[in-house]
Amino acid sequence: MTNNKPATTLTNAFKKSSKTFIGFLTAGDPTFEKSVKQILALAEAGTDIIEIGIPFSDPVADGPVIQAADLRAFAAEITTDKVFELVAAVRQKSQVPLAFLVYLNNVFKYGYEKFFKRCAKLQVGGLIIPDLPFEERAEVLPFAQKYGVALIPLVAPTSGQRIPSVVKDATGFVYAVSSMGVTGVRDQINTDLAKMVAEIHQATDVPVAIGFGIHTPQQAARVAQVADGVIVGSAIVKIIAQNKQQTLTELKKYATAMKKALSSRLNKSK
Amino acid sequence: MPTKQTRITQQAGRYGEFGGQYIPETLMHEVKNLTTAYEHYKNDPEFQTELRTLLQKYANRPSLLYHAKKMTADLKGAQIYLKREDLNQTGSHKINNVLGQILLAKKMGKTRVIAETGAGQHGVATATVAALMGMECEIFMGELDTKRQALNVYRMELLGAKVNSIKTGTGTLKDAVNAAMREWSRRTEDTHYVIGSVMGPHPFPEMVADFQSVISQEIKQQLLAETGKLPDAVVACVGGGSNAIGAFYHFIDEPTVKLIGCEAAGKGINTNQHAATIERGSTGVFHGMKSIFLQDDDGQITPVYSISAGLDYPGIGPQHAALAETKRAEYVGITDDEAVAAFEYLARTEGIVAAIESCHAVAYVRKLAPKLNPDQIIVCNLSGRGDKDVAAIARYRGKEIYD
Numbered sequence: 001m002t003n004n005k006p007a008t009t010l011t012n013a014f015k016k017s018s019k020t021f022i023g024f025l026t027a028g029d030p031t032f033e034k035s036v037k038q039i040l041a042l043a044e045a046g047t048d049i050i051e052i053g054i055p056f057s058d059p060v061a062d063g064p065v066i067q068a069a070d071l072r073a074f075a076a077e078i079t080t081d082k083v084f085e086l087v088a089a090v091r092q093k094s095q096v097p098l099a100f101l102v103y104l105n106n107v108f109k110y111g112y113e114k115f116f117k118r119c120a121k122l123q124v125g126g127l128i129i130p131d132l133p134f135e136e137r138a139e140v141l142p143f144a145q146k147y148g149v150a151l152i153p154l155v156a157p158t159s160g161q162r163i164p165s166v167v168k169d170a171t172g173f174v175y176a177v178s179s180m181g182v183t184g185v186r187d188q189i190n191t192d193l194a195k196m197v198a199e200i201h202q203a204t205d206v207p208v209a210i211g212f213g214i215h216t217p218q219q220a221a222r223v224a225q226v227a228d229g230v231i232v233g234s235a236i237v238k239i240i241a242q243n244k245q246q247t248l249t250e251l252k253k254y255a256t257a258m259k260k261a262l263s264s265r266l267n268k269s270k
Numbered sequence: 271m272p273t274k275q276t277r278i279t280q281q282a283g284r285y286g287e288f289g290g291q292y293i294p295e296t297l298m299h300e301v302k303n304l305t306t307a308y309e310h311y312k313n314d315p316e317f318q319t320e321l322r323t324l325l326q327k328y329a330n331r332p333s334l335l336y337h338a339k340k341m342t343a344d345l346k347g348a349q350i351y352l353k354r355e356d357l358n359q360t361g362s363h364k365i366n367n368v369l370g371q372i373l374l375a376k377k378m379g380k381t382r383v384i385a386e387t388g389a390g391q392h393g394v395a396t397a398t399v400a401a402l403m404g405m406e407c408e409i410f411m412g413e414l415d416t417k418r419q420a421l422n423v424y425r426m427e428l429l430g431a432k433v434n435s436i437k438t439g440t441g442t443l444k445d446a447v448n449a450a451m452r453e454w455s456r457r458t459e460d461t462h463y464v465i466g467s468v469m470g471p472h473p474f475p476e477m478v479a480d481f482q483s484v485i486s487q488e489i490k491q492q493l494l495a496e497t498g499k500l501p502d503a504v505v506a507c508v509g510g511g512s513n514a515i516g517a518f519y520h521f522i523d524e525p526t527v528k529l530i531g532c533e534a535a536g537k538g539i540n541t542n543q544h545a546a547t548i549e550r551g552s553t554g555v556f557h558g559m560k561s562i563f564l565q566d567d568d569g570q571i572t573p574v575y576s577i578s579a580g581l582d583y584p585g586i587g588p589q590h591a592a593l594a595e596t597k598r599a600e601y602v603g604i605t606d607d608e609a610v611a612a613f614e615y616l617a618r619t620e621g622i623v624a625a626i627e628s629c630h631a632v633a634y635v636r637k638l639a640p641k642l643n644p645d646q647i648i649v650c651n652l653s654g655r656g657d658k659d660v661a662a663i664a665r666y667r668g669k670e671i672y673d
Contacts, residue, residue: 057570058444058556060451061294067438080568104292104555109569131555133298135291158299158458166295180296181456 005148009097010125010172013048014207018263020229026053026069028078036089041248043096045255056103061130063184065234087122099126112143119149126150126172157191167204178212186213194226217261283472288588291471293558300458305473324369329359335492348642353651362654363513364395370481372399375462382406385464386450388443389580390422392466397431407431410449413441415579440573443583467510468587471558482516503528506651507630509581511590513653532630534576535603543575547586548594548601561591577606580627608633625654
């Protein structure tokens, strides 16, 4: 039974010989059809989990790159229903593990029951909801549990003593936020990531992936020394934003390079 | 300050189903710190004395409760009293909250404050108090608003603040809030975010309501002293809802007092150009709180419109959402045309140029007063002064004047 849960597809994506590479893009950026192709291209190039952003009018946890992606998706008239159709189109060709990045209001307005039910049906393993801290999780958790979809908790550099509560009930994986502020590429990450990940590992058995600011393969390799996986968003969205003929080739090239950086020299830490 | 709103509060930060703390984990640590600090200082006599002294000696409190006899005679109904928040230092009620929050921030060891602003009144109040208390100050303001309120931009700069013009989204208040939240999530250690209305995650709605409650505390004392009675109705304009909650606060537990909030109906609530959240909105989660918002079926926040830069916010504070749901308060829409007419009416009848925001409340008083008897009393909160609006109103009337 447990193995049929969508959340398990995420956890299983960490049981590989290399560190896990999680790539993000915004659904519908720049069109429905192109998003489907981009997801399939990333999957083909070895991306272990694809995090699909559902565009929101006011993404307060996101930097300018993803804000712009949301606007392009709205220009393509993406709705929540269309996002599910997009996932259905992906599922016809690929079983790549998927998660949604979605602001709570989009889920709330759609209806928790209906939203989670559709996620489960399409094997969407988890939801990353940036504006749902654990204090407010109780209203969503029963639906997540009913359908076996993970509520992927975010841990911030300032979480400190909050970590055990934040990662309690975690399934899928834990999203460790590398830096304060919003999403976007950074040249330097100043947080003591090793300490942060160790504290998370002490509190939960689910794997830990680090995101926010990671863009080069070298950075990814460095970060992966202390974590189970890395999440890359803005760097991928920037490739998509150029909207060139060879976007798919470039996405594959990027994912391959990241994947390679995550396999070389490193062994799984757990 | 005692919390009078126990009747609509079930748990900390909740007003019925509304309120809460729906914010990114990056901010949670700081919001918890703030909650702890506020819980401490709100019961600290020294803090309260310091705040009271600032309100009296710096901000010019208590503000007048003015019996508008000419308006009363003209409307031939209830006695009309105007609560003159426009006479406060900086020209609006915003100073009440800003003094409280920046004093608190200072106690917490912060050296920098940031704030969003729509009309510029909250930005000006924040820049003013930051100057007074020696804090670094940065203001976030939508690009459209920086144009509508160019004079206030310069005023904030004059007071030593840095003003960031926000080009994303609709370039108005909601986008300024987004930008301020993003900035706060980047830098919390030395920075306090002075939210200007009864919105955002707990403890902001409670804290801002507490700081603004001085308005109704004074109204009650002043009116009892002058007439020996409570008002029959209290009328205030509502954007996020801070001046309204301040004017309602000490009357919420007085069932004979009708509470009326006036929303911006813009070009009409049957058009798509308004900011009438309670009349046209639905429950959602945004800007850290569960409340009522103007949004589409997918939960995307919809653009709002009002002639008043201080009322064009797509949401409303959680206390108002609860007051509307329990029907303790009533919310009505006032159009641009009605507000502008009230702006001119008040100027000519009483010699008071009030903010276009406040004139939404004045417009409703013009409708309500004739329906009541001369032994009844309406208190209308004049939340701010209208100097900032003169050029815009002139343009509305076809005269090309710029600040």
